[in-house]
Structures are given as C-alpha cells and as structure tokens.
Amino acid sequence: MAVAYRYLWECSRFYRRKFEEAGLGPDSVHSVDDLPKIPLTHREEWLEDQEANPPWGTFSPLRDEDWLERGWMFFSTSGTTAKSPRVFRHTTFDRDIWGYLGARGLHSMGIRNGDLAILCFSYGTSVGFWSMHYALHHMGVPLISGGGANTERRAMFIQNYRPTVLMCTPSYVLYMGRKMEALGISPRESSIRLICASGEPGACVPATKKRVEELWGAEIHDHFGCTEVAMPPLGYPCSHLVKRKDKPVDSHLMEDVYIPEALDPQTYQPVPEGQPGVLVVSNLYSEAQPILRYVMGDWIAISTEPCECGRTHARAVGGLRGRNDKLIKIRGLLFFPAAIEDAIRSLPEVGDEFRVELDHVGDMDQVKVTIEPSPQTAEISDRERRAKVVEALKGTLGLRVDLEVVPYGSLPRSKFKSDRLTDRRPKLFNPHGE
Amino acid sequence: MAVAYRYLWECSRFYRRKFEEAGLGPDSVHSVDDLPKIPLTHREEWLEDQEANPPWGTFSPLRDEDWLERGWMFFSTSGTTAKSPRVFRHTTFDRDIWGYLGARGLHSMGIRNGDLAILCFSYGTSVGFWSMHYALHHMGVPLISGGGANTERRAMFIQNYRPTVLMCTPSYVLYMGRKMEALGISPRESSIRLICASGEPGACVPATKKRVEELWGAEIHDHFGCTEVAMPPLGYPCSHLVKRKDKPVDSHLMEDVYIPEALDPQTYQPVPEGQPGVLVVSNLYSEAQPILRYVMGDWIAISTEPCECGRTHARAVGGLRGRNDKLIKIRGLLFFPAAIEDAIRSLPEVGDEFRVELDHVGDMDQVKVTIEPSPQTAEISDRERRAKVVEALKGTLGLRVDLEVVPYGSLPRSKFKSDRLTDRRPKLFNPHGE
Structure with a gap:
C-alpha cells in the first residue's frame, strides 16, 4: 500500500494533483489503515483527463519510453460513451503478473493440466478474455483460439478436438448451445465440462446459471473484473461455491492484490459487513495501471465468513449485482x-x-x-x-x-x-x- | 540433424514407418550430408494420415499427455480441401522458440524497441500472425490487437495512437489504404513506417510492392512460412533488400533451423544454385512439429551470394514465386x-x-x-x-x-x-x- 501510494505520488501527474488537493504529502500513507484519507476516483475524472491529455492521459505512472522499451499490449473500453475509447497500456511485467493472478482464479474454478480450453471471443482490445488467454499460458493449459470463427466452425472445433473448458460471455454460451442443438449437436453430450463466463453478470444470475448448466451439462463460473482496475479477475468462485444449488453464487475476492470496499453510495462511508454497498477497488500490483480507490460502481455485499473450500479471502455474496448507475x-x-x-x-x-x-x-x-x-x-x-x-x-x-x-x-x-x-x-x- | 532424425524415429509413428520403408535404421542419419537418404513428405500423405487417425494423426512426435501438460495453442489450415482442417498442436517450448526466431526475422526487417505495431488479422487458428504476435512479445515491442475490429476502428487506432508498424495480408494493406483515403485519412501521412505482410506473395510482386509503398509511404516486407513446417518466418528480407528498387526482392532464409532445398519437380534432384526449383524444407527445432524434407511446393531460386547487409544465410531470389500446383x-x-x-x-x-x-x-x-x-x-x-x-x-x-x-x-x-x-x-x- 505504501509502495503503490508512493509510486503514484512520484510518477502519476493525475494522482499527484489529487493527493495534493486532498492535503496529502509523499509520506502520508503507510498502510491499509490510511486508506480512508485517499480521495476516491470516479470514471468521469479519468475520461476528462484522457480527453484533455490525448491519447493516454496523465493517469498512468508509465512513461512513454518505458512502454516502448518493455511494452506488451494496449487495451481499451468499447468507447460508446466518448468520442474515443479509454485506453490502457500494459507492460511485460504486467503480463507476467496477469498470467500468475489469472491462473489463480482459473485454478480456483477447478481448471487443471489435462484440460483444453476454447476461447470464443474476437481477440480485440477488450481486457477480459486476453487475461484468461495468458493465464492458461501460465498454467501450461493449451487452448484453441476462436477469434474470427463463426459458431459453426467453433462447434466443429468442439466436436473434433474435444476441449473441456469453454470461455465466452453468458449471452454467447446460451446462443451457442441453442445453435449447436439446431445443428444436431448436443451441447450436453459435448466434451465441455466447465464454462468460464465473463463480460456480463449472467453466471451469477441463478436462473441463467441453471439454464446454462442444464443446456451444457457443465458448471458455469463467473470471472469478473474491470478494464480500469482489475484486469485479471477481481472475483471468481471456487468449485465448492458453484456446486451448491441452494444459495446465491458467491465469488472469492483477490484481497492480497486488490483492496475491495463496499461503501454507501451517498456518504461513501463503509457499510456493515454483509450489507450491499457500492464497490470501490484499489489495485496494488500493476506497473502500468495501479489505481487507488476507484469507484467501480457495482453493488456488492462483502462477507469474511470462511468458505468451506478453505480459502480465507473475503467473498462477494451473490457476485456482483450490477452497476449503481444501472439501477x-x-x-x-x-x-x-x-x-x-x-x-x-x-x-x-x-x-x-x-x-x-x-x-x-x-x-x-x-x-x-x-x-x-x-x-x-x-x-x-x-x-x-x-x-x-x-x-x-x-x-x-x-x-x-x-x-x-x-x-x-x-x-x-x-x-x-x-x-x-x-x-x-x-x-x-x-x-x-x- | 541427427537429433531431429532420432527424435522422429523414436516418437513419430508416421516417420518411423517412412524411414523403415526407405530401409533406414535408427542410426542412419548423422548430419546434413545424409539428407538425400531421407524420403520426401508430400502434403497428401499428411492429409491421409490425419484422416485415417483423427483428430491429430500420427505425424507429430508429441504425446497427448505432454500437450495437456505443457500445451500452448492449436493451429490449423483453413480446411477448404478436406472435410476437416489439418491441425497442429504446439507446446510452451515451441512458443519460446517461435518468439525468439520470429524476433530475428522482425529485427532483420528493421523493427526495434520504440516501434508500436498494429496487427490487422482475426486471431483465429492460422499460424502466421500469431507468430508475429509472440515475436513482438519477445522483443518487448508493444502491439495493438485488431481482432474483431472493422477497418474504420483500425484506422481510428492508427490516427489516435500512432503505431509505426502494420501487420496484415498484402490484399488487406491495399484495401485498408484506399478505405482510409475514402474516409479522408491519408495513409501516406500516417504514422506507419513499415508494413510486414504475410499470407500471400504480394510483398514480393514488384508492382504490388510499388503500389503499397506509394500508397502508404512505407516499406513493405514479406514474411513467409507455412503452417506445416515453418511457423516463424522461413524467409524475411533485411531492410537493405527491401530498399533497393532495381532488383527483385530477395528474402533471407533461416538456414540454421530450417534446411531449404530447391529440387527439380520431376526428378526431385537438386537444381544448380540460382536456378528455380521446388522448395523442400526440413525443420530441425520444433518439439511438436519437427519435419524432414517436406515438399512445401513453392518455386524458389536459392543464392548463397553474400548480401550487402552482412547476413551470411542463403537467400530466396525474388522471394517465393507461387506453388508448383498453382502454375x-x-x-x-x-x-x-x-x-x-x-x-x-x-x-x-x-x-x-x-x-x-x-x-x-x-x-x-x-x-x-x-x-x-x-x-x-x-x-x-x-x-x-x-x-x-x-x-x-x-x-x-x-x-x-x-x-x-x-x-x-x-x-x-x-x-x-x-x-x-x-x-x-x-x-x-x-x-x-x-
């Protein structure tokens, strides 16, 4: 925490200005206990910063020359709300960390050596599935890239090469399953045993989860994060949480590298444990994209009650419930x-x-x-x-x-x-x- | 050579059978001098093998359990000629080698730290551009993935984020340049300084090269290989070869890991240096996909005359001239x-x-x-x-x-x-x- 704060103080013009406006100095933050001193960051501030300082903004502590020296990839939001998308540059260091942390999430779901994954997404500049791609690399789990392929070709890949893990959005997993049925291929009898869904809350919506599980005869796991602050999964269920049918689908939170807070949306004070609040996240590990107290905006209820799987990190009860501004x-x-x-x-x-x-x-x-x-x-x-x-x-x-x-x-x-x-x-x- | 031969003898059922039919034993091959003893492999044999032994064939020395333990990705041909595409499984070892060898090709073209690349391809299961993707990773050169994006969005990426290197097919580079002109964006005045083209001979066709260079105000380099045997580039020009305007565009050949031969298409005996022959290639370095004397089938004229850039590997004079079966x-x-x-x-x-x-x-x-x-x-x-x-x-x-x-x-x-x-x-x- 102290290191992330000092790094942003020294290297991020955007954060230096915010810290100074809040009356903070270079040594004001020593531990997680100092978190409440740190001002919140809202999506709009970031947008304004990037529009005022194109193309990258002054947010990231990464210097242009460092990106060009040890760069990896460029990610963006879909850009529907602004004239250009918000963009995020990551480095080779970030890639290694993404791979490691992403693998932790996939391992928690039950993905192991012996699995083969098929990724049905377009391999554009969205973060989510790239993070899974490199996490699989880290684990040595082979994959089939479904970029550019239509559903028929992807179904052929599943029939011929028998992947065990399917990665796509919850919308697509229903669409694809029905399409396969129309082609005379049973998703239930396919080789897919586990679905890792991202991009939408579907895998945590009980009725959608039940439909997908019945259609595919497979477990569906939610993998959630956000382009701005949580590139590898912030939340992911363990197989224990996904298998229980009588309770909401919780997700574990990666507390050692992200600090999640559930706050009241008016006062931004913490809500009691187990109560729904708006999610605010700090990212402590990224070279290109550390960020403190970002208002991710989804509603979350955090529980520290131990999980039967043995993991001690806190959980998001019932996963994420949607963005505050979509209520x-x-x-x-x-x-x-x-x-x-x-x-x-x-x-x-x-x-x-x-x-x-x-x-x-x-x-x-x-x-x-x-x-x-x-x-x-x-x-x-x-x-x-x-x-x-x-x-x-x-x-x-x-x-x-x-x-x-x-x-x-x-x-x-x-x-x-x-x-x-x-x-x-x-x-x-x-x-x-x- | 001796190691690749012995590896195939021990681990590839397909090759073991071919070697035995040719009267060879486990110790018959000691060096490149023994190359003529080794039987040729034609595309059709591979196809038959894979159809007879679905889905992977008996060609690769890779065992299923090794792929599932240290697997990376799965690549395929486009599959227009057979009911299912031919498929190739590669390992994490192969990925590291691809990255290193691919970087050698890109470095030869003049790509360096300080560049930013944009890859305009669909990120499906074709080999070519994935090889560039991981080569850029190896070099620490950042990239923008253009998967799933339309030409307008890719043009916006070029305008906003100023990549210096464009990677796509020769057909697309002309299409994209004209489309940008129609949108009122000048490709000539864009940030692109170097184009790395693959998938078709275009960059070696003098009139196409000239058109692209005039349209974009950039160098165009040919990056050629083949899914079966040469995943990182088998051939790539240096910037010296691309800049000369009065002679055909030659490509360097990666002779230390591939052995290229130019043979008479009827007798399969070597043609004299500088004469056109059909290209036969041996791959000596891959864990999943080593292959000896594969009839790649393109016409090539090989020259060992030293290049002014100082590289000592042989060159393909005028690049590749098309497949023998397309004559x-x-x-x-x-x-x-x-x-x-x-x-x-x-x-x-x-x-x-x-x-x-x-x-x-x-x-x-x-x-x-x-x-x-x-x-x-x-x-x-x-x-x-x-x-x-x-x-x-x-x-x-x-x-x-x-x-x-x-x-x-x-x-x-x-x-x-x-x-x-x-x-x-x-x-x-x-x-x-x-």
Whole structure:
C-alpha cells in the first residue's frame, strides 16, 4: 500500500494533483489503515483527463519510453460513451503478473493440466478474455483460439478436438448451445465440462446459471473484473461455491492484490459487513495501471465468513449485482436488470431471449416484456402460456407487465454482451433519492 | 540433424514407418550430408494420415499427455480441401522458440524497441500472425490487437495512437489504404513506417510492392512460412533488400533451423544454385512439429551470394514465386498468378482489384481480365484506357486478353487472402509435362 501510494505520488501527474488537493504529502500513507484519507476516483475524472491529455492521459505512472522499451499490449473500453475509447497500456511485467493472478482464479474454478480450453471471443482490445488467454499460458493449459470463427466452425472445433473448458460471455454460451442443438449437436453430450463466463453478470444470475448448466451439462463460473482496475479477475468462485444449488453464487475476492470496499453510495462511508454497498477497488500490483480507490460502481455485499473450500479471502455474496448507475426504479420498486433476467429465465415456458421496455404514460410506468416460447414447451397453448408467465412475473417481480409473445427465433440474438432493456421514460427522478 | 532424425524415429509413428520403408535404421542419419537418404513428405500423405487417425494423426512426435501438460495453442489450415482442417498442436517450448526466431526475422526487417505495431488479422487458428504476435512479445515491442475490429476502428487506432508498424495480408494493406483515403485519412501521412505482410506473395510482386509503398509511404516486407513446417518466418528480407528498387526482392532464409532445398519437380534432384526449383524444407527445432524434407511446393531460386547487409544465410531470389500446383499454362506459356498480378498492377491506369478468368473455347484458351479504372486516371476516356491496357498486357504477358472495364468499386474487395483467378478449362494436360 505504501509502495503503490508512493509510486503514484512520484510518477502519476493525475494522482499527484489529487493527493495534493486532498492535503496529502509523499509520506502520508503507510498502510491499509490510511486508506480512508485517499480521495476516491470516479470514471468521469479519468475520461476528462484522457480527453484533455490525448491519447493516454496523465493517469498512468508509465512513461512513454518505458512502454516502448518493455511494452506488451494496449487495451481499451468499447468507447460508446466518448468520442474515443479509454485506453490502457500494459507492460511485460504486467503480463507476467496477469498470467500468475489469472491462473489463480482459473485454478480456483477447478481448471487443471489435462484440460483444453476454447476461447470464443474476437481477440480485440477488450481486457477480459486476453487475461484468461495468458493465464492458461501460465498454467501450461493449451487452448484453441476462436477469434474470427463463426459458431459453426467453433462447434466443429468442439466436436473434433474435444476441449473441456469453454470461455465466452453468458449471452454467447446460451446462443451457442441453442445453435449447436439446431445443428444436431448436443451441447450436453459435448466434451465441455466447465464454462468460464465473463463480460456480463449472467453466471451469477441463478436462473441463467441453471439454464446454462442444464443446456451444457457443465458448471458455469463467473470471472469478473474491470478494464480500469482489475484486469485479471477481481472475483471468481471456487468449485465448492458453484456446486451448491441452494444459495446465491458467491465469488472469492483477490484481497492480497486488490483492496475491495463496499461503501454507501451517498456518504461513501463503509457499510456493515454483509450489507450491499457500492464497490470501490484499489489495485496494488500493476506497473502500468495501479489505481487507488476507484469507484467501480457495482453493488456488492462483502462477507469474511470462511468458505468451506478453505480459502480465507473475503467473498462477494451473490457476485456482483450490477452497476449503481444501472439501477432502475419501476413504480417505486428498485431493480437491477439482472433481477428481471432472473425472474424471466426462471420460467420454463420462456425462451432464452427477451426484451424489456419501460415507458411512462400519464402518471404510470408501463412495463412491456416481449418473450419467445421455449421450444421445450410447445404443448402449451399461447393463451395458457401468456397467463402463466404474467402470473409468475407478478409473483416474483411484484409487477403487472404487458406481455407480448413472438414466434421462437424472432428476437435478436446476443452474441457478445446483451442489451435487453430499453428505458424510454423521462429522467424525472434520481432513482437513489427517496 | 541427427537429433531431429532420432527424435522422429523414436516418437513419430508416421516417420518411423517412412524411414523403415526407405530401409533406414535408427542410426542412419548423422548430419546434413545424409539428407538425400531421407524420403520426401508430400502434403497428401499428411492429409491421409490425419484422416485415417483423427483428430491429430500420427505425424507429430508429441504425446497427448505432454500437450495437456505443457500445451500452448492449436493451429490449423483453413480446411477448404478436406472435410476437416489439418491441425497442429504446439507446446510452451515451441512458443519460446517461435518468439525468439520470429524476433530475428522482425529485427532483420528493421523493427526495434520504440516501434508500436498494429496487427490487422482475426486471431483465429492460422499460424502466421500469431507468430508475429509472440515475436513482438519477445522483443518487448508493444502491439495493438485488431481482432474483431472493422477497418474504420483500425484506422481510428492508427490516427489516435500512432503505431509505426502494420501487420496484415498484402490484399488487406491495399484495401485498408484506399478505405482510409475514402474516409479522408491519408495513409501516406500516417504514422506507419513499415508494413510486414504475410499470407500471400504480394510483398514480393514488384508492382504490388510499388503500389503499397506509394500508397502508404512505407516499406513493405514479406514474411513467409507455412503452417506445416515453418511457423516463424522461413524467409524475411533485411531492410537493405527491401530498399533497393532495381532488383527483385530477395528474402533471407533461416538456414540454421530450417534446411531449404530447391529440387527439380520431376526428378526431385537438386537444381544448380540460382536456378528455380521446388522448395523442400526440413525443420530441425520444433518439439511438436519437427519435419524432414517436406515438399512445401513453392518455386524458389536459392543464392548463397553474400548480401550487402552482412547476413551470411542463403537467400530466396525474388522471394517465393507461387506453388508448383498453382502454375498455369495459357496458350503454351507458363505463368504464376503472381506474374499476372505484377503485369496488371504495373499499369497506372488500372485500380488495385482485378479478376482473371480462363476458359477453353474450341481449341483455344480464352483469357478474360476484368479491371477497374484507377481513380487517379479519371482524365482518360474508357476507350483510351482499354486500348492502353490491352496493349500493355500483350507486351508484358505476351497474351492478347479480352478486357472488361467495370466501374470503380464494383469488384469484390479482398480483405484477407485474395483469390482473383478462376480457371474453368478442362484439366486436359499436365502443365509440367511437355
């Protein structure tokens, strides 16, 4: 902690300015106990810094000449919110650490020598799956790169070469499984025994997890991090946590290299253990990208209760629950999109794809849900299906929704990250104020 | 040589059988002088072996358990000729060697610390660009992965982050440059100073090389190998060879780890130095994929004359000239497709894309060439252009062709490897017999 602080003080113009503004000096931080003195960093500050100082910003302590001397790769966010994506340069030192820490996460899930992995992602500049790629290298676990290949070719790779581990987004794992079924290949009978999913909360959404496990006859594990601060996994379940069916899916947190805090979103004071708070993370190990008290923004409940697997690091109870800024309020009730996903996918009458549209008409929020029938429940009439689903959603979400049922296959298929919720209501209220 | 032979004798069922059939024993090969005793291996033998022993064949000396213990990645051919692609498993040992040998090639071209590379390929299971990726890692040269990104996003990466080295196929480098021009971005004024092209002979085709160099204001270097036997470059030019404009573009050959032979395609006896022969290669260094006397099949002329750069390895004069099985005979004249490409692209009146169609009508080969006008020569009338091009092709190819001129932009754009020649003639003759 003292070293990371001093490194940023000396080498990051961005952090030096923030520290000085907070009245801190070069020797103000000696240990984790000094954490509360350190100002928080919000996503917007970083964005402004990079736009004011293109292309790299003044955030990273890495000097240009060092990157060009011992550089590795360049990563970026998808760049939908700004005119250019936010970018992050990492070094060979970072690559070695990523490989080691990433391997720790994959080992915790139960990946071992003897496994063969197939990575179904596009090998662009997103962090997540590159981190798995190099973690597998560190472990000596061979892999098949699915970059550029279509789902048919990836299915052929699975049939012919029998990989045991599949790495992709939760959206893609459902899409791919259904596509294989349509091609006459059973995902359940395939060689895949373990799925490592990243990019979306799906693997921690109980109903999605259950669907994937039934479709593939395999365990699904969530691997979460964030481009800004946690390139190898910040959170990953052990096989013990994934196998229990009666409780939420927790994730272990890599506490020796990341310091996670759960804070109140208004006061930014710590919430009691086990209570949900907004996740703030410090990264203590990176050469190019150390960062202290970054407001990652996802809701998290941290528990230090020992896990039955023997790991002593804290856990995120139920994984991550979505970003604070994605929390939505419908008729006075607060929801994360993942909660709606969970409610819909827990209904066997409903297919994998769905759409939720929110409108404000008169004084009332209108919720319209569009679903497809699941092909396994063809014997039910449309009227019966509609009644069952409306009733069940009212029971689980506490909302009466307008339901539209469209033919199977007509909703768009999400292959990478999903975006199934459209909120057209005027932004009249702050969902977090009362 | 003795070690590679003994390793294959002990561990490769495929080679053991071939050696025994040739009357060789475990101690029959002591040095390079024993090379002529070793039987040749043709592509078809490998294909048959893999189809008979799916999925890996009996070719590689690598045991399944070793791959699963210290595996790296899986590579494949594109699989257009067989029901499944031919596949190659490599180990962490191979990865280290690839990195080192690949770096030697890139260093020879003039890539150094201080450079930043952008790789525009899909990061699938093809060998070529992965080899560059890990070679850059070995050198500490940072890179931007262009996997999954479209040309607009790649152009944005070039504009914002100023990479100095571009890696892609020769087809794509022309496509990308024109696309950038259409977007109002000048490739000539971009940060790219060096292009490393692979996958097609383009960088050694003088007219294509000249076009690329003028379009980009950058050197273009050919990086050639082959999935079966030469994963890091077998051939690569030094900056001295690329800069000279008056002679063909030679490539250095990595003679200490590959043994290249130029043989007569009928007798498989060595041709005299400097004469064109069919390329046969032995790979002496790989753990997973050593191979002796593989008929790579490209035409090559080998020269041991010292290069002015000081490198003492032999050179491929004019690079590779195409595969023996792609040699075509038109009205009694033998051509490689690259010769046609060279003739067409040397005409300033013609755009980058073209199509060649061969038919046999009556007793006569018909050659139809479809071109687009180059946008830089809009002042010439269509009739004038047609006359100029027909005349010039008659002069360089020695053939009268039917010429069709279609509007600029109407021929399909090749983004990966090109396939611009269609031969619909009945297979009546062996082009190599007289």
